[in-house]
Amino acid sequence: MLTPTADIVAAARAAGRGVGAFNVIQLEHAEALVAGAEKAGAPVVLQISENAVKYHGALEPIAQATLAVARASTTPVAVHLDHATDVGLVRHAVLLGFGSVMYDASVMSYVDNVAATTEVVRHCHERGVYVEAELGEVGGKDGVHAPGARTDPDEAAAYVASTGVDALAVAVGTSHAMLTRDATVDFGLIERLRATVPVPLVLHGSSGVADDDLRRAVEAGMTKVNIATQLNKAFTAAVRAHLEANPAAVDTRKYLGAGRDAVATEVARLLAVLGA
Numbered sequence: 001m002l003t004p005t006a007d008i009v010a011a012a013r014a015a016g017r018g019v020g021a022f023n024v025i026q027l028e029h030a031e032a033l034v035a036g037a038e039k040a041g042a043p044v045v046l047q048i049s050e051n052a053v054k055y056h057g058a059l060e061p062i063a064q065a066t067l068a069v070a071r072a073s074t075t076p077v078a079v080h081l082d083h084a085t086d087v088g089l090v091r092h093a094v095l096l097g098f099g100s101v102m103y104d105a106s107v108m109s110y111v112d113n114v115a116a117t118t119e120v121v122r123h124c125h126e127r128g129v130y131v132e133a134e135l136g137e138v139g140g141k142d143g144v145h146a147p148g149a150r151t152d153p154d155e156a157a158a159y160v161a162s163t164g165v166d167a168l169a170v171a172v173g174t175s176h177a178m179l180t181r182d183a184t185v186d187f188g189l190i191e192r193l194r195a196t197v198p199v200p201l202v203l204h205g206s207s208g209v210a211d212d213d214l215r216r217a218v219e220a221g222m223t224k225v226n227i228a229t230q231l232n233k234a235f236t237a238a239v240r241a242h243l244e245a246n247p248a249a250v251d252t253r254k255y256l257g258a259g260r261d262a263v264a265t266e267v268a269r270l271l272a273v274l275g276a
């Protein structure tokens with residue numbers, strides 16, 4: 001069932017569990033994420049990034065499909081807009097019924113980030129929508145890995161107080177789009193952020209984090225754990241294997257179905273790692 005992100009994240013935080021937040025690019029991703037969550041008996045966040053919207057050329061078709069898949073699920077499913085820099089896109093997601101948005105002003109100066117994010121929070125909160133923001137840029141979105149970025153706990157606490165955001169993405173050693181799971185996570189910093197920042201913390205670039213370190217990150221204080229690349233690896237490997245084994249294949253359902261099954265299996269496994 002479609003469930004507010006606020007409810008899913010708050011319940012996980014209270015229980016000391018992680019919430020898996022996985023990216024939807026095609027319809028098959030949404031179907032696979034829900035199948036995996038149902039298999040794990042866990043709630044899940046389906047997130048659509050601004051980059052995925054650019055790929056499709058519009059938000060509404062992929063958003064309506066994702067919302068429909070979420071409504072039909074037997075487990076709680078939230079729908080979230082990921083890494084939005086365009087305020088118009090945030091407003092559109094709110095109108096469509098998303099439970100949450102991530103407004104990403106992390107490349108801005110602190111002062112500009114606070115001003116822009118505060119305005120987004122005002123708009124979203126008036127409409128009952130939960131807002132995640134980012135402070136301390138988690139690199140890798142542009143292919144440039146910058147695992148050295150760090151979020152300062154005191155600045156993060158001040159940022160949350162000034163903007164009123166509901167959840168905060170922090171830089172603790174991860175980087176987006178890593179193909180190897182060997183990021184060096186700063187667990188001490190996660191503990192300090194957890195002690196200083198009053199809202200749930202979000203780990204981005206979690207594909208680069210090994211299973212044991214995902215568990216430790218949740219124990220140290222992370223709640224929402226964003227994973228995309230790891231699932232694309234699973235999807236593409238299964239499609240590639242299917243096409244290699246069936247070189248005459250032409251029915252897209254055969255190889256996309258293999259990719260969808262592989263993602264569902266990996267999602268169920270990751271949700272178990274996160275303690276769901």
Ligand code: G3H
Pocket residue numbers: 023082083175176177178203204205206207208226227228229230
């Ligand atoms: O917002 C999405 C994530 O941070 C996913 O990052 O592709 O490195 O797992 P990833």
Ligand code: ZN
Pocket residue numbers: 083176204205226
């Ligand atoms: Zn991210």
